[in-house]
Amino acid sequence: SKSGDGKNSVWI
Amino acid sequence: YSTSSRVVRFVKAKSVGLRLTGGNDVGIFVSSVQEGSLADSQGVREGDQILQVNDTSFQNLTREEAVEYLMALPPGEEVTLWIQSKQDIYRKMISSNVGDSFYIRTHFDFEKDTPSGLSFVRGDVFHVLDTMYRGRLGSWLAVRMGRDLQEQERGIIPNQSRAEQIASLESVLKATSGTNPSGARAEFWKLRGLRGAKKMLRKSREDLSALTKQGRYPPYERVVLKEASFKRPVVILGPIADIAVQKLSRELPELFEIAPSVPRDGASSKVIKLDSVRQIAEKNKHALLDITPSAVERLNYVQYYPVVVFCQPESRQGIKAMRQWLAPDSRKSSRRLYAQANKMKKNCSHLFTATISLSGGGNAWYEQIQDIIRTQQNQPVWTTADQADVAPEDSLEVLNPPSRVASGYLTCDSHANSDYDDTDGETGAFTDGEAEDAYDQPGLARSSEP
Secondary structure: OOOOOOOOOOOO | OOOOOEEEEEEOOOOOOEEEEEEOOOEEEEEEEOOOOHHHHOOOOOOEEEEEEOOEEOOOOOHHHHHHHHHHOOOOOEEEEEEEEOHHHHHHHHHHOOOOOEEEEEOOOEOOOOOOEOOEOOOOEEEEEEOOHHHOOOEEEEEEEOOOOOEEEEEEEEOHHHHHHHHHHHHHHHHHHOOOOOHHHHHHHHHHOOOOHHHHHHOOOOEHHHHHHOOOOOOEEEEEEEEOOOOOOEEEEOOOHHHHHHHHHHHOOOOEEEOOEEEOOOOOOEEEEHHHHHHHHHOOOEEEEOEOHHHHHHHHHOOOOOEEEEEEOOOHHHHHHHHHHHOOOOOOOHHHHHHHHHHHHHHHHHHOOEEEEOOOOOOHHHHHHHHHHHHHHHOEEEEEHHHOOOOHHHHHHHHOOOHHHHOOEEEEOOOOOOOOOOOOOOOOOOOOOOHHHHOOOOOOOOOOOO
């Protein structure tokens, strides 16, 4: 898993 | 900035209402905008690249740094974003799965605590691919770089702030344990990572070791691969180091020169002036250094990046036979040399750039040392990233510390390479418990001392 589409990333 | 670049302003609510992707290598992009957020109403869209926020450029930030920056902005205050729509790059970035990309050298030891974690020892180099593993703060996705400069296994390592916590805890534990084999190392690397360390160096006194008393532990050092533009100094460690150094300087004087050691002020111990190492390099020769492992660390610190060859003995008997053949007049204790080599291997292997075995017959070891020096001289070195854009012709000047620092000293190896008066037959007290023997040992010095 890489940065990918960022959809799993935290909301800031 | 493209023609599509624009400025948006809004007051930060509890959060900004964005998710970010990308990284230092490709840029920071918006991957989602929270519906109904002020960022949404101001027209921030998925695929926008964030160029700058308030006074801070986002052009070279890692994803983690960008996220931390936005999170740290106080709610209720106005935020100014410079953004541009870069849909094509955004799509390409997502499909090719690229984001952060940079290299670090570690300066603490780490035992992995999850199955996907990577354990490492100080000196290991990693290619960091994502500073927000699984989209959260805490772990970096990284690939270990082999000595051959090939990428090895992939896994996660602590992020910068966790690394700082672990490293400082480690140094506290080591400092208080009393049986610390690497106190000097820990202290040294504490200093090593300080951004302002060079300033401290400039203020420096004559002895670089005085610097190791201060500073903060640096867990990760940013590095880049770079070819050395000068002949790297050479340190041979192990039970025939003295013989190797003499033989190289005698048989290949146009390529090797022994750096002279001088008495340290008011002491019987000896030191090598950093400036004499520089002078030998300026003659386009490898300086041969008889120094302690912690002096090797200091050399790395001032970016001389020595070639450090460890000669691994097969047995005590092997050392005895070899030394009787190569240097029949020497009176060094093979027992002591063997024990020292074992300790050095245990405590200092992170400093070796190569290891050769002494088990082969004849002059194989000598040929191997020469091969290694030749090969490593032509290989790039992981160098502190801060000075990466120095022009090659200036490198020696910059790689060398400023003149005041150049008058610094390297501690001569009182232990590994010096001649001992005791002979093989002796059975003096010599314990294996003193791990720090392999490092600087002011108490045990050269043969000239009582």
